[in-house]
Amino acid sequence: MEGYKFRLQKLLDIRSDKEEESKRLFKEAQLEREGAEQKLNTLKENYNKYRSSESKNLVEQKLKHMYLNALNVSIVEADTILKLKTDKLDERREQLKQRQIERKTVETLKDNQLKAFIKEQDFIEQKTNDEFALYGFLRARERR
Template sequence: MSKYNFRLQKLLDIRLDKEEESKRNFTEAQNEKLKVESKLQQLNENYEKYRNISGTESAVKRRITHIYLNAINYSINEACEELKLKEKTLQDKRYDLNEKRVERKTVEILKEKGEAAFLKEQNLIEQRNNDEFALYGFIRNHREGR
């Protein structure tokens, strides 16, 4: 019995490679987003830690704390903008990954259908051969019985 040879195997391999690359890009974008989220959380924690300025501190210390809070606030705003960009990038990578999966699955479905048709044809050939052998055996036995 011969083996099924899928003519588009190279295309399927290329699509698999592209999907794997897209998965890596998606994971990378997801990790970058998580880093930005972590940074933003850390900045918010620092802001909450130093935002209460008591009147018992010296004017210089209050002024330094105020400048530090302004810097943290500015950093928080920048991190929020960066997070929005990372989320958009992540969405783009997710869309690209889904697109690559659909492309790969399309070729895989073609392969599966071709393989199923091939197996069906092989089974029909085998069945015809078996029927022919049975017919020859029947004829031989029938002639010997006379």
């Protein structure tokens, strides 16, 4: 709107930038969690695959047993990492929500001020139009 200047525009811009940064961090955390989840699923699939296979001799059984133990340890670690990534994702989600609320608060203030400005401009325009109409009416009366 011509003539309207929002005095808190810099604050709105800063909050919008912070929200965009939070969106980026949330997306990163989401990708990290998905990667950790995929790794965990792969480890579980490998564990189930080799657990059900049969070993022919003692050496193969021993190697299979050691491999399954290593997979089991890796699964526990991957599960722990997945929980940490999930917690981080939840934290980023809450941070994003908070930043969206902060931005929307200032945006709502801007919208309300713009509506008030438009209403004031409409009132001034209506007052001017009424004055012109009154002058026109008075001139028309004087001519008679």
